[in-house]
Amino acid sequence: MKKVNICVSVQNVSKSYGIHSVLQDIHLDILEGEIFGLLGPSGAGKTTLVKELAGLDTPTEGANYLFGQKMPNLNLVQRIGYMAQSDALYTELSAKENLRFFSELYGLKGRKQVERIEEVAEIVQLSNHLSKVVSNYSGGMKRRLSLAIALLHEPELLILDEPTVGIDPLLRKNIWRAFQSLKERGKTLIVTTHVMDEADKCDRLGLLRNGKLIAVGTPGELKRQTGTKTIEEAFLYFGGEQS
Amino acid sequence: MRVTAMVKRILKQLIRDKRTIGLLIFAPILVLTMLYFVFNGEDYVPRIGLVDAPESFVEQLDDRKATLSLFEEEGDAEAKIAEKELDAYIKFVGGQPELILEGSDPTVTGATMEWVQEAFQPRQPENAPQLKVDTMFGSDDMGQFDYFGPVLLGFFVFFFVFLIAGVSFLRERTTGTLERLLATPLRKWEIVVGYVIGFGIFTMIQSTIIASYAVYVLGMVMEGAFFHVLLVILLLAFTALSLGILLSTFAHNELQMMQFIPIIVVPQIFFSGLFNLDTIAEWLSWISYVTPLYYAADALRDIMVRGYGFTEIYINLLVLLGFTLFFMMMNILVLRKFRTM
Ligand SMILES: Nc1ncnc2c1ncn2[C@@H]1O[C@H](COP(=O)(O)OP(=O)(O)O)[C@@H](O)[C@H]1O
Ligand SMILES: [Mg+2]
Numbered sequence: 001m002k003k004v005n006i007c008v009s010v011q012n013v014s015k016s017y018g019i020h021s022v023l024q025d026i027h028l029d030i031l032e033g034e035i036f037g038l039l040g041p042s043g044a045g046k047t048t049l050v051k052e053l054a055g056l057d058t059p060t061e062g063a064n065y066l067f068g069q070k071m072p073n074l075n076l077v078q079r080i081g082y083m084a085q086s087d088a089l090y091t092e093l094s095a096k097e098n099l100r101f102f103s104e105l106y107g108l109k110g111r112k113q114v115e116r117i118e119e120v121a122e123i124v125q126l127s128n129h130l131s132k133v134v135s136n137y138s139g140g141m142k143r144r145l146s147l148a149i150a151l152l153h154e155p156e157l158l159i160l161d162e163p164t165v166g167i168d169p170l171l172r173k174n175i176w177r178a179f180q181s182l183k184e185r186g187k188t189l190i191v192t193t194h195v196m197d198e199a200d201k202c203d204r205l206g207l208l209r210n211g212k213l214i215a216v217g218t219p220g221e222l223k224r225q226t227g228t229k230t231i232e233e234a235f236l237y238f239g240g241e242q243s
Numbered sequence: 244m245r246v247t248a249m250v251k252r253i254l255k256q257l258i259r260d261k262r263t264i265g266l267l268i269f270a271p272i273l274v275l276t277m278l279y280f281v282f283n284g285e286d287y288v289p290r291i292g293l294v295d296a297p298e299s300f301v302e303q304l305d306d307r308k309a310t311l312s313l314f315e316e317e318g319d320a321e322a323k324i325a326e327k328e329l330d331a332y333i334k335f336v337g338g339q340p341e342l343i344l345e346g347s348d349p350t351v352t353g354a355t356m357e358w359v360q361e362a363f364q365p366r367q368p369e370n371a372p373q374l375k376v377d378t379m380f381g382s383d384d385m386g387q388f389d390y391f392g393p394v395l396l397g398f399f400v401f402f403f404v405f406l407i408a409g410v411s412f413l414r415e416r417t418t419g420t421l422e423r424l425l426a427t428p429l430r431k432w433e434i435v436v437g438y439v440i441g442f443g444i445f446t447m448i449q450s451t452i453i454a455s456y457a458v459y460v461l462g463m464v465m466e467g468a469f470f471h472v473l474l475v476i477l478l479l480a481f482t483a484l485s486l487g488i489l490l491s492t493f494a495h496n497e498l499q500m501m502q503f504i505p506i507i508v509v510p511q512i513f514f515s516g517l518f519n520l521d522t523i524a525e526w527l528s529w530i531s532y533v534t535p536l537y538y539a540a541d542a543l544r545d546i547m548v549r550g551y552g553f554t555e556i557y558i559n560l561l562v563l564l565g566f567t568l569f570f571m572m573m574n575i576l577v578l579r580k581f582r583t584m
Contacts, residue, residue, distance in 0.1 A: 054426050055425075055426065055582065056422055056425060056426055056581070056582055072582065074428065074430070077426065077427065077428050078428050080426070082423075082426040084419055084422060084423055084426075086419050087419070088418060088419035088420040088422060088423035089418075089420070090252065090256060090420060091418075092255075092256050092259040092260060093252070093255060093256065093259070097252075097255060101248055101251075101252045102427065104244065104245065104247075104248035105245055105248055105424070105427040105428065105429050106427060106428065107244065107245075107428070133259075
């Protein structure tokens with residue numbers, strides 16, 4: 001078997017806001033070329049963790065390493081594609097103008113820029129709506145545009161915070177297919193979700209609950225360990241064990 | 244490259260927002276026009292009653308600058324004042340004139356007093372020496388509007404740029420796009436500089452229109468170079484927008500941004516020379532020296548009224564530049580709150 005490298009390493013990370021503890025002693029390695037799902041109910045601390053990985057926040061204790069280097073580090077940002085939980089788009093501008101703006105920030109110019117914009121629009125199936133002003137977009141379309149922006153500069157690592165919220169089932173399926181093809185091209189994906197049926201599509205899962213990482217493993221492993229048939233049941237099992 | 248992207252985006256967003264553009268350009272024009280009519284209106288013509296006045300006295304009165312009416316009884320004149328149809332009346336007690344004023348409006352009282360004092364002035368002999376009047380700066384027919392104009396011009400630019408830049412940056416923060424920007428290779432200084440240049444370009448256009456209107460349509464005095472006026476306004480706009488952006492970090496929503504207007508913007512008018520600074524209480528006068536508008540208004544007045552050039556205004560320009568750089572540094576420091584790298 002070929003040796004796999006560690007892409008992201010979360011080492012003893014804790015985070016608290018004042019007395020409120022949000023992450024507690026998280027220890028986690030994410031491998032290169034896998035789709036890692038961070039699963040947990042709302043308020044579990046998923047966003048807090050992925051923001052730290054994207055360099056937007058710092059842990060109170062411990063440290064995060066990306067590509068073997070400690071975050072936050074501005075030099076690593078170019079290698080990361082980040083999609084925030086809430087759509088951060090310029091609603092006065094058209095989708096194309098948003099894409100153009102962000103591609104310029106990542107240093108894409110000329111022909112390359114035009115090509116990339118076409119490609120990512122194709123992936124999220126917005127090619128026919130690029131000239132629309134974003135304020136006229138539906139929630140699902142905005143989500144897809146945010147995803148397209150994260151993909152623009154062909155990052156090695158994608159950090160996607162609830163990428164499929166508000167997207168209808170058919171499109172959601174297509175988007176997961178796109179994730180698979182990105183993975184096949186050697187990209188690493190971290191996807192947070194609170195939807196259990198998406199969990200089965202990940203290579204490995206981290207179950208997060210109340211700021212604690214209660215289990216890590218492939219969906220199959222987790223189900224086997226708990227003797228359950230679904231991830232949902234496995235989650236409940238681990239959750240029960242903890243409390 | 245990345246700064247250019249920021250600048251282009253900011254300008255595009257501004258252009259899309261037709262209503263805000265309208266506000267930025269037409270609101271100052273509207274207010275300046277109104278002030279022009281208020282300040283340059285006709286002189287007030289006082290309405291004065293004469294109670295039981297000797298005929299020889301009435302004959303020699305100049306009735307061009309006042310509306311005169313005669314009364315037999317003092318009571319009638321009093322009643323007219325009460326009905327607001329008369330501003331004052333003069334009665335004669337044992338041959339001595341006595342003036343009774345309505346007295347509630349300082350402008351009316353002033354106009355009345357002026358007329359009365361002129362009326363009772365002893366006649367100048369025919370060949371008395373005439374006092375020749377000359378002004379070093381401006382002219383003796385320079386109106387209030389010309390004196391206040393430069394300050395108001397500066398104030399409008401400061402006010403609107405402060406507000407619009409502040410609100411734009413606030414939105415950037417509340418909609419999450421600021422955080423999104425910080426997840427890109429964009430550097431903090433590039434964000435701040437992008438804002439300064441983007442709004443700077445827009446302000447240049449805005450102030451050229453407003454200043455041209457004030458000078459060429461309303462006829463505001465313009466002794467110096469128009470280019471120097473624009474230079475001062477541009478630097479003032481830089482100050483306003485870097486301060487606006489900085490303060491927006493301390494606001495949670497648009498309403499809280501508005502709350503800075505009475506605290507930060509309005510007091511500047513009082514200390515910027517709209518009112519004579521020598522009459523401000525000693526212990527308060529230092530405030531002038533920390534208000535950007537003071538330096539801009541001083542320079543604008545030097546250019547527009549006194550016709551001064553670059554050598555006389557460069558210190559003011561440097562101070563404005565200093566304010567801008569200081570606020571920009573603070574902005575970059577404050578952005579550390581969102582991203583430490
Ligand atoms: N800036 C903050 N200040 C205080 N508490 C916060 C802050 N950000 C997040 N939290 C808290 O951290 C917890 C986890 O939030 P979050 O990471 O957004 O969860 P998730 O993404 O899993 O829904 C929540 O209880 C939330 O209230
Ligand atoms: Mg979240």
